[in-house]
Amino acid sequence: xxxxxxxxxxxxxxxxxxxxxxxxxxxxxxxxxxxxxxxxxxxxxxxxxxxxxxxxxxxxxxxxxxxxxxxxxxxxxxxxxxxxxxxxxxxxxxxxxxxxxxxxxxxxxxxxxxxxxxxxxxxxxxxxxxxxxxxxxxxxxxxxxxxxxxxxxxxxxxxxxxxxxxxxxxxxxxxxxxxxxxxxxxxxxxxxxxxxxxxx
Numbered sequence: 050x051x052x053x054x055x056x057x058x059x060x061x062x063x064x065x066x067x068x069x070x071x072x073x074x075x076x077x078x079x080x081x082x083x084x085x086x087x088x089x090x091x092x093x094x095x096x097x098x099x100x101x102x103x104x105x106x107x108x109x110x111x112x113x114x115x116x117x118x119x120x121x122x123x124x125x126x127x128x129x130x131x132x133x134x135x136x137x138x139x140x141x142x143x144x145x146x147x148x149x150x151x152x153x154x155x156x157x158x159x160x161x162x163x164x165x166x167x168x169x170x171x172x173x174x175x176x177x178x179x180x181x182x183x184x185x186x187x188x189x190x191x192x193x194x195x196x197x198x199x200x201x202x203x204x205x206x207x208x209x210x211x212x213x214x215x216x217x218x219x220x221x222x223x224x225x226x227x228x229x230x231x232x233x234x235x236x237x238x239x240x241x242x243x244x245x246x247x248x249x
Contacts, residue, residue, distance in 0.1 A: 051080045051239075052223040054211040055157075056087035057146075057171065058139040060128050062220040063161040064120050065233035069222070070154075072236060076243040082153055084146040085208040086139070087219040094212055120233060127166040137164065138172040140204070144195035145177065147203050155184045 051073055055062045073080050114130060121128040142160045146153040159180045164171045171177065174192070181188040194200060211221050215229055222230045224242045 050225060051078055052083055052226070053080055054083040054085050054207065054216060054219065054221040054223075056085050056139055056219040057142050057157060057160045057164065058087060058137050059219045060117055060121075060130055060165055061233045063126065063128065063165050064124055065220045065222070065236065066157065066161060067124050067126055068233060068236055069239070072240060072243070076247060078243060082146070082151075082157070083207050083211070084143040084153070084157075084204060085211055085219060085221075086143055086204055088136070089205070089208040090212055090216065090218060094217055127162075129165060129168050132164060132168045134170045134172070137170060140172075141174075141177060141195055142171045142180075144200050144204055145191050147200050147207075148191065148194035148197075149186075156180065156186065159183050 051069065053066070053069060055066060057063070069080065117128060117130050139160075145160075146157050149156050160171055160177075163169045163176060163180055163183075169176045169179075171180075177191070178188040180186075181191055214221075214223070216231070218231060220232065222235070222239060224230070224239060225246065228242055230236075230239050230242075
């Protein structure tokens with residue numbers, strides 16, 4: 050089993066979301082999608098992210114843009130960095146993923162695409178309405194759903210859980226519960242772990 054804790058506000062998460070699906074299919078492993086709010090993690094245990102944004106190292110920032118462009122080209126994805134609104138408030142989108150449950154993948158993919166590929170602000174109801182239109186979801190049902198206290202609570206619970214299990218950002222990926230990996234660039238290591246598990 051793969052658990053994939055994610056927030057659509059991260060470009061590296063978009064890459065990992067895209068890249069892990071064929072990998073899981075190759076090894077016949079199910080993915081349990083676990084939406085989180087990465088800002089909640091940063092506020093709780095990883096505030097250094099904010100300090101790095103306020104005072105970036107120029108050479109490192111320039112390389113990060115190149116690195117992201119290289120990875121997005123490799124994956125065949127369109128990623129605009131930085132988008133017009135960054136960081137973005139993704140809480141409604143992530144609650145939408147919670148509300149959709151096992152049917153969240155097309156919605157999450159459309160959220161990633163409209164934000165990172167088309168530079169539209171996913172904190173806006175009009176943009177999420179367009180996401181719903183693209184994937185065949187009734188937007189009123191979605192907005193009613195994400196207003197439920199149980200949906201709000203579950204997003205908080207997921208976020209708290211990944212922190213308790215050692216996570217500090219998005220994406221955080223677990224193989225067989227305890228084997229944790231962070232980030233898109235760890236997928237080759239996840240492949241090795243799945244291959245070892247299959248051989249055993």
